[in-house]
Amino acid sequence: MNRVDRVDYGPLMIDVAGTALSAEERERLRHPLVGGVILFTRNYADPAQLAALCGEIKALRAPPLLIAIDHEGGRVQRCREGFTRLPPMRRLGEWWDRDPAAATAAARAIGFTLAAELRACGVDLSFTPVLDLDYGASGIIGDRAFHREPRAVVALAGALIDGLHAAGMACCGKHFPGHGYIRADSHLALPVDERGPEEMAEDQLPYRSLRLDAVMAAHVLFPRVDERPAGFSPVWLGKLRREFGFDGAIFSDDLSMEGAAIAGDMVGRVQAAWQAGCDMMPVCNVPDAVGQVLDQWRPTSDPLRGERSSERIARLLPSGALGDIDSLPLCLAGRAACRALA
Numbered sequence: 001m002n003r004v005d006r007v008d009y010g011p012l013m014i015d016v017a018g019t020a021l022s023a024e025e026r027e028r029l030r031h032p033l034v035g036g037v038i039l040f041t042r043n044y045a046d047p048a049q050l051a052a053l054c055g056e057i058k059a060l061r062a063p064p065l066l067i068a069i070d071h072e073g074g075r076v077q078r079c080r081e082g083f084t085r086l087p088p089m090r091r092l093g094e095w096w097d098r099d100p101a102a103a104t105a106a107a108r109a110i111g112f113t114l115a116a117e118l119r120a121c122g123v124d125l126s127f128t129p130v131l132d133l134d135y136g137a138s139g140i141i142g143d144r145a146f147h148r149e150p151r152a153v154v155a156l157a158g159a160l161i162d163g164l165h166a167a168g169m170a171c172c173g174k175h176f177p178g179h180g181y182i183r184a185d186s187h188l189a190l191p192v193d194e195r196g197p198e199e200m201a202e203d204q205l206p207y208r209s210l211r212l213d214a215v216m217a218a219h220v221l222f223p224r225v226d227e228r229p230a231g232f233s234p235v236w237l238g239k240l241r242r243e244f245g246f247d248g249a250i251f252s253d254d255l256s257m258e259g260a261a262i263a264g265d266m267v268g269r270v271q272a273a274w275q276a277g278c279d280m281m282p283v284c285n286v287p288d289a290v291g292q293v294l295d296q297w298r299p300t301s302d303p304l305r306g307e308r309s310s311e312r313i314a315r316l317l318p319s320g321a322l323g324d325i326d327s328l329p330l331c332l333a334g335r336a337a338c339r340a341l342a
Contacts, residue, residue, distance in 0.1 A: 014029070014290050036066035
């Protein structure tokens, strides 16, 4: 594999094994197909270590790779010791039922705290908020969802996004067009949602209403709309672009999940997601498959497509120096809200 420094963002997001980079990982992260890194719990020991790892990653390329993480709150929080413990978003939904104004203010403060703490360690983007409606059916979504009612999801997710933006961090709404209705876990199987477009209108309302910087597509099959799961579907992603007017970055969900197996081996999955319209494809926890993709896959599309995707990814880099946006009262309010909802 050749060591290549790039001035733009490739369409692959890959992971690393531990709390520091190996020589092989440094080489892979310089590959022109790679544009980002996703971190997991195994990559975190404490804030100082995380800052050192992010600094090591950013030093490899110019401009630096996008560093992302799943850091939503509740059971999906990769960094715990040394970070504010974030509540599951359902707690904000329950508060909203009692006092919408207070819950909305808390969501904004929590969003700021979430983003400011990650940015202080060099993490650029958290894949949040979850916009799935809480139908009470999906165990994998469960209390990660804010609420069953789309107006509550729009209000609370919108406030959380405002908090992220106040701390200079972009947002990523997930899992388009909706993962909350069905029971199956796309990590383990391909969920099939038999509803038609009219029945799914509520699920899509947050994507129509919110100011999103990025969207993550679900590994869910909606056979009344397309024979391909949403993350591999030019029908669904075309709807997002044309009907919803979305011009931000589209991520596939992790292509190593079982819900993505319908598209074949990892090279086939990456190609299917790229052809459908994804700008960046995470490939996680399968280092051998990452090597296969880097060796064998080359994007087949209009050259301008790669430039557009790279530009969309570049927009996700944080805005403003962290010292310029620090707000002690808002951060303290976020931590207080987290304690109240613990």
